[in-house]
Amino acid sequence: MKKTTLFTLLVLLATSCKREFIELNPLSTVSTDVLYKTDKDFQDAVVGSYNVLQDQYRDFWQFGDLRGGDARNESAPQAPFTRMDNFTLDYNEVVLIASWQKYYRLITRVNTILARIESVDAAVIPGKNRHVGEARFLRAVAYFDLVRIYGDVPMITKLITTEEAYKLSRDRVDKIYDEVIIKDLPDAKSKLPATYSGADVGRATKGAAKALLGRVYLTRKDFVKAEAKLAEVIPMGYSLLKNYNELFDYTKNEHHSEYIFDVEYEEGIGEGSNFTNLFIPNATFISDFYGVKGDRVETASPTEGLFDAYPAADLRKEISVARGITDKTGKYIPLRTSGVQWFTKKYMTPVASTNDSRANWKIIRYADVLLMYAESLNENGKTTEALTYLNQVRNREGVPAFATGTKEETRERIYTERRLEFYLEGHRWFDLVRTGRAYETLKAAGMRPHMTLFPVPLTQIELINDRAIFPQNPGYE
């Protein structure tokens, strides 16, 4: 009762004074009405959008790898990771609720930038093209992830009111590809620079937009367009690093010749990633060896199947996964002699405090472009040509090149190559789904046919509360 009395008092007060007296702009925060005026404002807003992506990609391995069967949660059963791993998660899973939230937060930030920038005099915003290009690139990333995780989702490309949000339906995946993703990426491509310098390095580039568009076409099985788009990336000046292990030496510059687009993390300034602490095995001699302080969670260890899939000569094996370490004296110490005996090595780098690793998350790198290009060529009947690009990747890894092969053999070889090349880089699950192999590969792990999509968070379905326009995905009702 007290609260309401106070409230009535306030109402009385409010009517007796001038509007300006009670409608003040807060001093501690900036409201959107006074922002979005200068070039700096828009630049900051774009950084705010990257920020959501950085947040979301701390969890992306769960979708791309934990679900994909090659990485297994080996920590003392941490239920959410186990549920992702063994296909028992449901519509209340926190990572699903949070991901939905973050992707739409990113989309809203981008939509705000795009709406506001049009109402500002272009002369005041010298960086307008780049801001728009980066914003649309990020929106494409968000929608591409959304449709691959949840399937049909509301397609929102402008600012909406809360009232409107209750009436929006889940739009078809195809519509979102055609009307957003495949429109945003070419526009981003035309507006973004090929490279950056100084502090701007790490922002989305022309090459990133093209390569991602190539992946989008490949995902849609539009191999002709994928081939054409990826062919444009090949002569852009990217090249494979000489050694596979340089990709995972985070003490060096991560923006090397093979880098195309990463989610950026940096240690010591509150912008670190969690990958090193998440994946390191729970053994002090290993964390001491790598100089990793803080948690040892062991949430993504290679399965034995993956461990054995690497050919003996494959140089990637020793860099990606391991059974132990060789200490300074040259002595080999195995991780364990019973139970889980292998671990993920790719993300090991000195870390001073928990979840503050400098390791970036690679969204797209040149080896991926080469293998996607090879896959498109092969699907388009150009198997011989495909083999040359496949072999470019194999050459680095110390495994023999394939001189010949049928289209079917080559397809399988490219799939295997992707599996070994990109272990725990967020590809495995989405590769299995887009090539239609997810169910056969993972049914033994508990997958059922409808699980190529994840359930939509129940909280969102209940808020809209109209199953006719906003239903749950089949199999999860």
Next chain:
Amino acid sequence: MTWETQQQVNVGVDASFFKRRLSLTVDHFRSKNVDLLLNVNVPDITGFSRSLRNVGEVRNTGWEFTLSSLNLAKTIEWTTDFNVSFYKNKVVRLGPEGDPIYSGDNVTMVGQPIGMFYGWLTDGIFLNQAEIDKGPVYNAGAADRSRPGDTRFVDVSGANGVPDGKIDSSDKTVMGSPYPDFYYGMTNRFSYRNLGLTITLQGSQGNEILSEARHYTANTRGRYRSLAMMNNYWKSDQDPGDDKTPRSNDAPTGNVRGQYSQRFIDDGSYLRISNVTLSYLIADKFAQKIGLNSVRVYTTATNPFIFTKYTGFNPDVSNSSDPLRPGVDQNDYPLPKSLVVGLNIGF
């Protein structure tokens, strides 16, 4: 968006009897809150998860009775103050469409009080495979489907609005109320010569508590210490425990842990002796002899006793900052018991 407005009517009677030795106050109010201003969940597709909105209309009615009596006024003086209040609230209108507001495990829907507990009703546990075969089973066919020893939920409804033999989100329903039938409080004061005794008690009757705390303290995981109520759990067909406590199982099956259900609801009625103070005023003459005006010694016990069936620390959990989530215990800090012995000296 506009201000929330409230219209309220109060009617009260003050009466006293027996030369004012007994006085009674009766207060009745009816109020209507329009354009209810609440921070509610909104679809994430707006880019935000919560937003302040004018969401509807709520009616409140209440009766408050206060009774004060001077029971004895001789050498022994004894007074009693007693109060009891009955409140009811009901949501009349909600948003443009009248859709319920789900906030965590509470629901606010038209025709019900604000923030009722929302979840699955339970019907004991599956004692054996035969009962599993009968159903209703959670997530049939999946790896985490219900097994013998898991909680049996009630098949309230289905995708088409009728029970369908499956346990899913459409089976969620109002499963309890955080509102008591009444609150009460009483203070008794006794004095005999220089000796004084005051006893204060308060309580609520008929409310329920959703113990989110039990998600941790009674989680059937088997790896952590649990409340004693979990001791007699289902072990096998032959040893089904108390027939209501689910089996201990680290990997969640049958959704015994994922969702809040009636299993987490407790009777929240309580009676608390919140204060007992005993004091003695040392005779003025004696005090003056040692150069003081007055000396009083006393001892106060705060919260010495509580009578409740609730398993958590403190059944008085109505301290949530979210008005849409009343009656939820999230391992709130327990009330301290204290015993103070004191000396009052006047110079």
